[in-house]
Amino acid sequence: MKKKTVLFRFLKNVYPHWFITLVAAFFGVTKFLLPLLIPWMLKLIIDTALNSSLPVADRAQYVTKICLFMLGISVILGIVSFFRSYFAAFLRKKVILELQYKLFTHIQRMSMNYFDRQHVGNITSYIINDINSVQSFVGEAIISALMDTTLLIVLVVILLKLNLVLGLIAISIFPFFFIAMKVLSPRIKKTSHQIQKSLAEISGSINEKFSGIKVLQAFSQEENEAVDFQAKIENYHKRVVEGSKWQAMNVGFSTLFTTFAPALIIWYGAYQLINGSMTIGTLMAFYSYLGSFYFPLTRLSELNVVLQSSLAAMERIYDVFDTVPNIKEIPGALKLSAVKGAVEFNNVSFGYTTGKTVLENISLKVNPGEVIAFVGPSGAGKSTIVNLIPRFYDPSAGEILIDTTDIKKLTIKSLRDNIGIVTQDVILFSGTIKENMMLGKKHASCAEINEALKMANAFDFIDALPKNLNSEIGERGVTLSGGQKQRLSIARMFLKNPPIIILDEATSALDSVSEAQVQEALERLFKNRTTFIIAHRLSTIKKAHRIIVIDKGTIVEEGKHEELLAKAGLYARLYREQFQKESN
Numbered sequence: 001m002k003k004k005t006v007l008f009r010f011l012k013n014v015y016p017h018w019f020i021t022l023v024a025a026f027f028g029v030t031k032f033l034l035p036l037l038i039p040w041m042l043k044l045i046i047d048t049a050l051n052s053s054l055p056v057a058d059r060a061q062y063v064t065k066i067c068l069f070m071l072g073i074s075v076i077l078g079i080v081s082f083f084r085s086y087f088a089a090f091l092r093k094k095v096i097l098e099l100q101y102k103l104f105t106h107i108q109r110m111s112m113n114y115f116d117r118q119h120v121g122n123i124t125s126y127i128i129n130d131i132n133s134v135q136s137f138v139g140e141a142i143i144s145a146l147m148d149t150t151l152l153i154v155l156v157v158i159l160l161k162l163n164l165v166l167g168l169i170a171i172s173i174f175p176f177f178f179i180a181m182k183v184l185s186p187r188i189k190k191t192s193h194q195i196q197k198s199l200a201e202i203s204g205s206i207n208e209k210f211s212g213i214k215v216l217q218a219f220s221q222e223e224n225e226a227v228d229f230q231a232k233i234e235n236y237h238k239r240v241v242e243g244s245k246w247q248a249m250n251v252g253f254s255t256l257f258t259t260f261a262p263a264l265i266i267w268y269g270a271y272q273l274i275n276g277s278m279t280i281g282t283l284m285a286f287y288s289y290l291g292s293f294y295f296p297l298t299r300l301s302e303l304n305v306v307l308q309s310s311l312a313a314m315e316r317i318y319d320v321f322d323t324v325p326n327i328k329e330i331p332g333a334l335k336l337s338a339v340k341g342a343v344e345f346n347n348v349s350f351g352y353t354t355g356k357t358v359l360e361n362i363s364l365k366v367n368p369g370e371v372i373a374f375v376g377p378s379g380a381g382k383s384t385i386v387n388l389i390p391r392f393y394d395p396s397a398g399e400i401l402i403d404t405t406d407i408k409k410l411t412i413k414s415l416r417d418n419i420g421i422v423t424q425d426v427i428l429f430s431g432t433i434k435e436n437m438m439l440g441k442k443h444a445s446c447a448e449i450n451e452a453l454k455m456a457n458a459f460d461f462i463d464a465l466p467k468n469l470n471s472e473i474g475e476r477g478v479t480l481s482g483g484q485k486q487r488l489s490i491a492r493m494f495l496k497n498p499p500i501i502i503l504d505e506a507t508s509a510l511d512s513v514s515e516a517q518v519q520e521a522l523e524r525l526f527k528n529r530t531t532f533i534i535a536h537r538l539s540t541i542k543k544a545h546r547i548i549v550i551d552k553g554t555i556v557e558e559g560k561h562e563e564l565l566a567k568a569g570l571y572a573r574l575y576r577e578q579f580q581k582e583s584n
Contacts, residue, residue, distance in 0.1 A: 006314045007307075010134070014142065017094050021142065024087035028147040031080045032296070033154060034073050039288035040158075041066050047281035084143070092138045100131050103317060111326040112392040113352065121204015126320055129199045133192070133313035136306055144303055148296035155293040162286045163278065169264050170290060173257040177297060180253040181304050184246055188305055191243035192312035198236035205232055247305050254301045258294040265290060327391050329412055336414040339499040340403050341368035341530035343389065348398035350384060358384050359553045362398070368499075371526050373535040373544035375574060380550040382534045386502045389532065390419045402500070420498035424505065424534075426485040428477030433462055434469040436477075436488065440495035449495060455524050456491035457517040458484070483518060490521045501531040505540055538575075547571065 014021060045063050104127055160167035209225055269286065272278040348362040359381050366372055374382040387393055388400055391407055399406050407415055420440075428436050437449045444452075449469060453459040461484055465471040477485045493501065503522070519539060525531075526543075535541045542561050549557035549564065549571045557564055557571050564571035 006311055006318055009318055010137075010314050013099055014091075014095055014138070017091055020087055020091045020094065024084060024091055024143050025146040027080050027084035027087060028143050029150045031077065031084050032147050032151045034077050034080065036151075036154065036158065036289070036292060037073060038070060039285040039292075041070055042288065043279075043281035043285035045281075046284060047279055088143050091143070092135060095138045096131060096135045099134070099317070100127060103127055103131070103320065106321055109325055110323065112387070113326055114323065116352070119200070119204040120207050121202070122200045124203045124207065125196065125200035126317060129203070130196055130313040130316050133196065134310050134317065137310035144299065148300050148303070151296045152293070152300075155289060155296075158289055159286065159293060162282055162289070163269075163272075166265050166269060166286055169268065170261055170293060173261050174297075176257050177254070177301060180250065180257075181301060184250050184253075185304060185308050187246045188243065188250070189308040189312050191239055191246060192309040193315065194239045195236065195243055196313055196316060198232070198239050202229075202232050202236055205229060243309075250301055250305055254298045258298060261294075262287070262290055327394060327412065330409060333411040334405065334409055334414075336402065336405070336410045336418050339418045341499045342366065342401075342403050343500065343530060343532075344401040344404075345385075346399050346401065348388065348395045348400060350388060350393065350395045350397075352393075357396075357553060359388075359395075362553075362555060364548065364555065366530060366532075368530055369528050370546065371531045371533065371544045373533045373541045373547045374550055375535055375541065375547055375571060376550035377574070381553040382550050383504065384553075385550070386504070386532050386534065389500070389502060390416050390421065418498050419500045419502060420493040420496050422489050422493055422501070422503045426477070426489045428473060428480070428485060428488065430473070430475045432467075432470050432472055433465075433488065436473065437469070437492055437495055440492040441497075444495055449491075452491045452494035453488075455494045456487045456521040458487035458491045458521075462488075483515075486518050487521055490518070490525055493525055499529055501525060501529050503531065504534045505536045549574075 045066055107123060107126070156167070156171060159170050205228070209229070265287070269278065269283045273280065273283055343366040345362045345364040348359060349357060350359040351357045362385065364372075374385060376382050384393070388395055389407070391412060394408070399408070401407070402410070402415075402418075429439075434446075434449060437452065438444055440452070441448065446469065450459060453462055462468060462471070473479050477488070480488065522540070523543070533540055533544065535544070535547075541547055545560075546558060547561060547564055548555055549569075551570055557567065557569050559567075565575060
């Protein structure tokens with residue numbers, strides 16, 4: 001992505017706040033212009049004080065007036081500095097919050113295949129680290145660039161007016177500054193991009209390792225993981241040092257240029273002073289302005305470093321914005337309502353990657369209220385089939401119908417609002433039980449929540465908690481047992497009350513009491529709902545109206561438990577290997 005394109009796209013986010021930007025820039029420019037009066041006043045004081053042709057009383061009165069004026073400037077400067085900092089911070093907050101919100105919202109709407117490819121650390125890095133890098137550009141660079149450019153123009157005029165030759169010497173270093181910036185900019189940007197990438201890897205590693213800390217400790221892998229983490233942070237710091245090298249070169253060149261020119265100016269100024277073609281006050285004023293002149297020039301060079309780092313982060317951010325979801329709504333999509341629950345697969349094929357088919361020519365008609373159990377070897381395609389129903393993925397061929405309507409013709413929200421999903425690994429979020437339950441129904445009353453909990457056999461254990469529905473459950477529901485989490489997940493489905501249910505049955509063993517409570521809750525949940533189950537328990541399979549046996553992405557058998565056993569096919573073999581022990 002071209003640098004100008006990225007910067008232009010970002011400035012479009014700043015444009016709606018043009019008034020705040022101008023106000024901040026006004027106070028910023030004023031903050032830097034006011035001190036420019038001081039050297040000129042110093043010139044007047046020196047030249048007046050040394051002018052022996054004027055009476056002493058007149059000279060003293062003149063100097064006093066100028067000093068009082070300088071004091072007034074100091075007071076105004078303090079007020080202006082406050083407003084400049086305040087409005088710059090306000091602008092930064094507005095722009096960054098909006099960008100961060102848009103990025104988070106955009107990522108949430110991405111298709112599942114995007115999350116299949118991305119590490120959590122990358123996503124975290126986009127939203128936090130990259131945004132923080134851009135924040136420094138908004139906070140200082142935009143306002144400072146306006147201030148410093150204005151200040152440079154004013155100072156060039158002043159220096160040339162004070163002394164044309166000295167002024168030309170002062171501005172002669174401009175080309176060298178810009179050449180140095182041109183040479184160093186791509187190198188600074190490249191290392192900044194590498195630093196952001198390394199940060200994303202570190203963030204992902206931390207998230208992954210501590211999410212699975214129990215496994216790491218169980219296998220005594222702490223030392224090995226520490227070595228792996230050390231390699232990642234060493235790579236990160238190597239990139240940081242590389243970036244610091246180019247930034248140090250930037251500072252070195254700036255220092256060289258801003259010390260070389262003043263030496264020439266002092267030499268030539270002293271020569272003019274000796275010849276009587278310049279006053280002491282003029283030379284001192286010129287030298288004072290020279291310090292102010294090189295300050296914004298040096299700072300523009302430093303701001304270029306900030307810009308290059310921010311551009312690297314902007315590129316990563318806009319790469320995300322340019323990634324569009326594969327799952328899209330057609331114009332004029334229909335809203336799914338009054339669902340009966342009939343689901344039909346017509347010659348459906350699917351592959352996660354091009355050329356690799358996971359499902360092939362799946363055709364299946366499911367009646368409203370029917371319970372369908374999918375059974376098959378690991379990797380056969382059971383999860384893939386059910387993931388197509390809520391359009392987490394789209395088939396590469398064929399169509400899926402709900403009540404005779406192709407799901408691609410429906411709004412995604414209305415489709416998913418009518419489907420309830422109970423995952424194998426129960427997903428709960430840090431917060432209260434009530435907050436987790438209200439994912440099923442946003443404005444549910446306590447009475448509705450309690451009724452759903454009772455239907456899922458979850459009311460008693462929640463009612464026994466000190467804060468009941470307002471009890472905190474910790475990250476991923478860590479304070480609850482496996483059975484409690486499963487029942488809470490089922491209760492959430494009762495509250496949502498969808499006509500179609502997808503259940504990826506948990507494989508984890510529960511104690512007999514929890515098992516019975518979960519099974520009883522599931523039976524209630526399935527009643528009068530079209531249900532698809534990825535089955536792992538014989539008890540669930542036997543309750544299904546039909547069992548669909550999947551192997552290598554195709555339907556190989558279909559029927560009830562006894563019928564399939566009698567066929568002595570794949571199901572009979574799976575039964576002997578996986579389910580007979582449970583039966584016995």
